[in-house]
Amino acid sequence: MLKTLLDTLINHFTKERLETLIIEHDERLLIFMLENENANGYKKHFFKNIANTLVFNQKALLECLETKKLENSFTRFKNQIGLSSQGRPIKSSEQVVLNFPFKDNVLLGNAKDNNTKSNELFYHEILHKNEIDTLLSPKALCRFEMHGQGDLKSALKDKNTNYLIKGNNLIALHSLKKKFAKKVKCIYIDPPYNTGNDSFNYNDNFNHSSWLVFMKNRLEVAREFLSDDGVIFVQCDDNEQAYLKVLMDEVFLRENFVNCIVCEMSNESGNKIQHAIQGKNFQKLKSIY
Structure with a gap:
């Protein structure tokens, strides 16, 4: 049952996108699970009923997604020793989030x-x-x-x-x-x-x-x-x-x-120039994504 639930989510959102949606409690993900034909299964495994209110269990879904990568293993922990965050090794995490005042x-x-x-x-x-x-x-x-x-x-x-x-x-x-x-x-x-x-x-x-x-x-x-x-x-x-x-x-x-395209507007002599180059040095440059 769990495999079917996860495969349905991955096929709809892709595995890479799904992880971000889980972390962000994305509304599209929650609606998809609650309105899916397997809604009862999603509610049973990935939601908690607190005071007659369904609460999304983010940790449970993330752990299942991580375990799916080790389908033939007898443990959800990888054969690596190291620090982890939200059930994932920090050194292998690609999810870098920028926090700042008033982000919400x-x-x-x-x-x-x-x-x-x-x-x-x-x-x-x-x-x-x-x-x-x-x-x-x-x-x-x-x-x-x-x-x-x-x-x-x-x-x-x-x-x-x-x-x-x-x-x-x-x-x-x-x-x-x-x-x-x-x-x-x-x-x-x-x-x-x-x-x-x-x-x-x-x-x-x-x-x-x-x-x-x-x-x-x-x-x-x-x-x-x-x-x-x-x-x-x-x-x-x-x-x-x-x-x-x-x-x-x-x-x-x-x-x-x-890629990052940089546009050099002037050189060291002060002459005004304008052309696009590919590079990493942003001094005196305007970048375009």
Whole structure:
């Protein structure tokens, strides 16, 4: 029975993705188990009934997944001595998670002039669930204008029409995600670099943790747009590049990382140049993922 339950999950999510979903208590995983034809089996083995409430037993499912890798063994412990975390050897773990203040929040990130200091508003994922649900519920797009040749009415009916949306991109993304889920093959974003002096449509004076929350909220919804063969490029510089890389490993999985392209903007003599190279040295470079 356990083998059937695990095989069903692996076939649906893939083994690599499944482990991340378990650790994150992902809603998609929980719904799949509770609505599956073998729901009673999942409830019996991977949930606890506490005060008439089903509680997900993350540890049990992780241990079963680890044991499956040793199907012909009489022990769930590998023939290795060493430290472990959540039942897995630390040295073999590929799950690196970046923690930072307000990670469990949603940051609206309203567009403002860089010269304007503002208090950014955070919504806690649990304490402010109703506010977040309202904020991220689909909104109606309005006041369309046609740029270039063609008829606006016809363009709105054409599925190949390109749209330039002016407004808060987090709200716009959540308003469009149902229509374009798993249909986008390429996403390119150029977020604020968090330098304090770049000129962007956002207030670029985020502190470190606020910037990471800002990026996490947008990367997570962008992931829902990508097709199975899709790719995402994120432009950044050395101020946050290292942290962004670990954050993207968490959202998109480390094994899906392809490359880092760096763009040299000037040389030591001060001459302005611009060309893309592949490398690891980010000094005087802007990186693109």
